[in-house]
Amino acid sequence: MTVPSASRRDRKKAATRQAIADAALQLFLERSYDQVSIRDIADAADVSTATVFKHFSGKEALVFDQDEDRESQLIAAVRQRPSGQNILDALRQHVLDTWPAIGAHPQAAEFTNLVNSTPALRAYAERMWTRYTDSLSAAIADEFGVDHDNLACVALARFVLEIPVLARDRKDRRAAVEALFDILTHGWEPPNKPPAL
Amino acid sequence: MTVPSASRRDRKKAATRQAIADAALQLFLERSYDQVSIRDIADAADVSTATVFKHFSGKEALVFDQDEDRESQLIAAVRQRPSGQNILDALRQHVLDTWPAIGAHPQAAEFTNLVNSTPALRAYAERMWTRYTDSLSAAIADEFGVDHDNLACVALARFVLEIPVLARDRKDRRAAVEALFDILTHGWEPPNKPPAL
DNA sequence: TCGCTAAGTAGAGTCGTTGTACTTTTCTAC
DNA sequence: GTAGAAAAGTACAACGACTCTACTTAGCGA
Secondary structure, eight states: OOOSSSSHHHHHHHHHHHHHHHHHHHHHHOOOOGGOHHHHHHHHHHHHHHHHHHHHHSTGTTSOOOOOOHHHHHHHHHHTOOOOOHHHHHHHHHHHHGGGGTTTTTHHHHHHHHHHHHHHHHHHHHHHHHTTHHHHHHHHHHHHTOTTTOOHHHHHHHHHHHHHHHTTTTHHHHHHHHHHHHHHHHHHOOOOOOOOO | OOOOOHHHHHHHHHHHHHHHHHHEEEEEEOOOOGOOOOOOOHHHSSSHHHHHHOSSSGGGGGOOOOHHHHHHHHHHHHTTTTTOOHHHHHHHHHHHHHHHGGGGGSTHHHHHHHHTTOHHHHHHHHHHHHHHHHHHHHHHHHHHTTTTTTTHHHHHHHHHHHHHHHTTOOOHHHHHHHHHHHHHOOOOOOOOOOOOO
């Protein structure tokens, strides 16, 4: 991603950061999240515990290393959508394109499992999503030329960001995402009663 | 609320719990959340720190003492709604009836302020709401005679529980709640462009 | 080559939280 | 009433996440 920065200093910095993240993920997968202490990680990466916190804001952040670009991709999906396309449709497309792909990688299954089986990580992940609400809603509001805190825009952002969370556990994620966007587009409809037994 | 329980033991237990919660809230309001330690609270309530954790699952829980009934009220709003009434309308009614009332109490303003100005508490409060998702969606699913994990029902529960969060900061909460339920009922509509200046 | 600065380290300390073993209080059954 | 089970509370030690302070080291620019 980020081109190896010019200075040797920056390269070394990035290297230690990476070493820490790698060590952390490996240990978390071997044992579980709660069974690994910061000290363990620091030892494995051969740095002091203080260094760990110089690079990461907290234990949970060690797991979600690279999730910083997600936000910008999301904004881009809104801002640079094909001309004439509905914002809701653009978001639907973006979620469909980028999200189920994550499950494709083979290691990603264990990763997902790690997160889902650790309450602290689940909570952190959910907050990560909703933390994007502000910037996403701002982008949407801009597209309509209304105030950044316009209620409809904030609501749309929030609801859309809930969709991946809601679709996470479904067998057929794509279908779930579609169904959820349909709710936002056309309003909620009562579920079909199953045929009487 | 809860009738003073028969046994003296239970009464004393409830008393200490209350003493702890009161001490905590007072200290949190005086100084801020982060400037108050569990020891401070224990000392103020004249109990040991261990006792604090016997009564409350963690520091955040001290702030949201009585929010246990909210869940059951919510379920009741769905289950015992006037016959023939739409579930969405029943929920709209319930939110309108019970939620803005909270802002009525005079002390409640400082309380809201405390929560909103403390990230840890904001996060905890949000998770509290979404934790209700399961039981609410189960209640909704029951009304339609479908599976508890029916996607439409889970989605409705989740979206409805986001509404109070979204409406929290608005000047006119009632109007905001109405607008948000309208989105769920009829689908999302782009905001009105403000009249050109 | 000489500092300046940023990265890293050591180590002590705070705070939330848990576990263990002990005392006190209240309830229950005789 | 009194014995003894059960529950509430306490004291204390411990652990892990995180912070702070003071110190060393390594890369950078002049």
